Amino acid sequence: MAERSSATRRTLWLVLSLVFAFLYIPIAVLVALSFNEGGLPTAWSGFSLKWYASLAGNSAILSAALNTLIVALVSTAIATLLGTLLAIGIEMRRQYGKGLEALIFAPMIIPDIVLAIALLSFFSMLDVTMGLHTIILAHVVFNLAFVCSVVRARLKSFDWSIVEASADLGAPAITTFRRVTLPVILPAVIAGALLAFTLSVDEFIIAFFTAGAGRASTTLPMQIYAMIRFGITPEINALATIVMAVSITALTLSQRFNRGVIGQ
Amino acid sequence: MTQPSRSSLLMAPALAWLTALMVVPCALVLALAFFRRGTYGGVEYTFTLENFGLVFDPLYAGIFLNSARIAGTATLIAVIIGYAAAYAIAAAPRRLQPVLLFFAVLPFWSNYLIRTYAWIVLLNREGLITQLLRWFGYTGEPPSMLYTEGAVIAGLVYNYLPFVILACYAPLSRLNPELAEASRDLGASAVTTFRRVVLPLTVPGIAAGAVFVFVLSIGNFVTPALLGGGRFQMIGNLVYDQFLTANDWPFGAALAMALIAIMLLVLMAQALLADRAAGRAAEARGGADG
Numbered sequence: 001m002a003e004r005s006s007a008t009r010r011t012l013w014l015v016l017s018l019v020f021a022f023l024y025i026p027i028a029v030l031v032a033l034s035f036n037e038g039g040l041p042t043a044w045s046g047f048s049l050k051w052y053a054s055l056a057g058n059s060a061i062l063s064a065a066l067n068t069l070i071v072a073l074v075s076t077a078i079a080t081l082l083g084t085l086l087a088i089g090i091e092m093r094r095q096y097g098k099g100l101e102a103l104i105f106a107p108m109i110i111p112d113i114v115l116a117i118a119l120l121s122f123f124s125m126l127d128v129t130m131g132l133h134t135i136i137l138a139h140v141v142f143n144l145a146f147v148c149s150v151v152r153a154r155l156k157s158f159d160w161s162i163v164e165a166s167a168d169l170g171a172p173a174i175t176t177f178r179r180v181t182l183p184v185i186l187p188a189v190i191a192g193a194l195l196a197f198t199l200s201v202d203e204f205i206i207a208f209f210t211a212g213a214g215r216a217s218t219t220l221p222m223q224i225y226a227m228i229r230f231g232i233t234p235e236i237n238a239l240a241t242i243v244m245a246v247s248i249t250a251l252t253l254s255q256r257f258n259r260g261v262i263g264q
Numbered sequence: 265m266t267q268p269s270r271s272s273l274l275m276a277p278a279l280a281w282l283t284a285l286m287v288v289p290c291a292l293v294l295a296l297a298f299f300r301r302g303t304y305g306g307v308e309y310t311f312t313l314e315n316f317g318l319v320f321d322p323l324y325a326g327i328f329l330n331s332a333r334i335a336g337t338a339t340l341i342a343v344i345i346g347y348a349a350a351y352a353i354a355a356a357p358r359r360l361q362p363v364l365l366f367f368a369v370l371p372f373w374s375n376y377l378i379r380t381y382a383w384i385v386l387l388n389r390e391g392l393i394t395q396l397l398r399w400f401g402y403t404g405e406p407p408s409m410l411y412t413e414g415a416v417i418a419g420l421v422y423n424y425l426p427f428v429i430l431a432c433y434a435p436l437s438r439l440n441p442e443l444a445e446a447s448r449d450l451g452a453s454a455v456t457t458f459r460r461v462v463l464p465l466t467v468p469g470i471a472a473g474a475v476f477v478f479v480l481s482i483g484n485f486v487t488p489a490l491l492g493g494g495r496f497q498m499i500g501n502l503v504y505d506q507f508l509t510a511n512d513w514p515f516g517a518a519l520a521m522a523l524i525a526i527m528l529l530v531l532m533a534q535a536l537l538a539d540r541a542a543g544r545a546a547e548a549r550g551g552a553d554g
Contacts, residue, residue: 012352012356015348015349016349016356019345019349019352019368019425020368023368023371023425024371026379026385027371027382030378030385081277082278085278086278088271089273089274089275090271106282107286109479109531110286110524111480111483111524111527112483112485113500113504114293114483114524117503117516117517118293118520119285119289121289121292121293121517122285122292125292138285140285141281141285145282202375204377224377224381225377228380228384232384236381240375240381243375248374251373252370255366
């Protein structure tokens, strides 16, 4: 696509500018508002960090943030382990049925609301008391699928003969894994884990349905939803800015690790 | 240990997890759809097809059609904007493309609720758009933009646009520029070249993006609740209500299964389109080589 008239080029840049404006203006407005002394979109009354300070004193938000952190860390840890093993198991086999492929793909495309009500029905039928632990069980379902797909992408170009060579030279399976397979897939594992962490931090519907009654296991997205639904306070802009900063940082890091993978 | 058995061992924990916490619960919901609602909420274990009949009741069928219309409109708009953006990115200098793509997709990874909330700030009666209008000298009543169908559609387009850009960019960036050149050399206008050469070869990307937006929109619950103010019921909201307020789990289960059925139909249509396009691409390649 080399020879383009300058008019065409200008049009293409205009399209890009408009799309980026559409994507970023709403987010930029929130971030700007979070620093607005008055807290309202009606007028700029000066730069202030007071909404961030007031967040720090809001115990409901702090406990929701702690819950989210617990859920995200534990579900990411489990999902990273299971998803990585799954990816190695599949790629090692080289041939697998469509059914297996569908089973692993399903958690990524099944509507959240369906998985949410399915788990709610399941847990209540088994009389399981719901709380953070049930949210963790649920989050691992989609997290492991994402970790698995990131690690599999890395394994596509993996030369399995080096594993065989290691085994032939007498290395036990665990040593082969630690010294041969793991170093190759590690960037993808880290990228997958960061992706899973982001997804878990942001997930709302499934957590909402599997959290059980009471406020004890409210996560940050549930808290944000309640704040939007029942009385918006300017604090929410500050909270939104922090949450966005966390997920964007995690994702940028994930991308970095994955880029490393591609570069090798 | 033989290779296959070791591979099974590695896969076992994850597959067990998916079976116990996805397959079984979904099967349970499917089964639930065939039972009767108990007198006091609960579930009465007698077989019935009533719930599926109720899905086709004009009241609920209307909500399905409504959801399909809103999701369809959002899909159409997202595909047009997303394709244009992907085309522009694919036409940018090579070294800029990954950066542009990264920033186009980045918002998609920030919190969905927050991105939706941002639109409340914009569309509110005293929100940013009203302020801007005032600033330009508008003195009338603030326009009511929030809690409309338009607001719901805007929210859906905003939230899912990055994915369309990503899906359309893939085939556009792989497109062989010689094909378009050949078409122009043979005297086709830019529009004809686009319509007959570029567009058909990038259909798989469009289809993947469209399916994604449609499926996520039609089952959406958050956007209609927040930007539609609960006035625009979609299937997701209906399922939510059956489980959390109306307490009719069997009917909620039937609605969820209908949602899955729609999703599968759309995915099948996409697979069909992708197959056809793959055939066409092979043809085009053969033609270019020969």
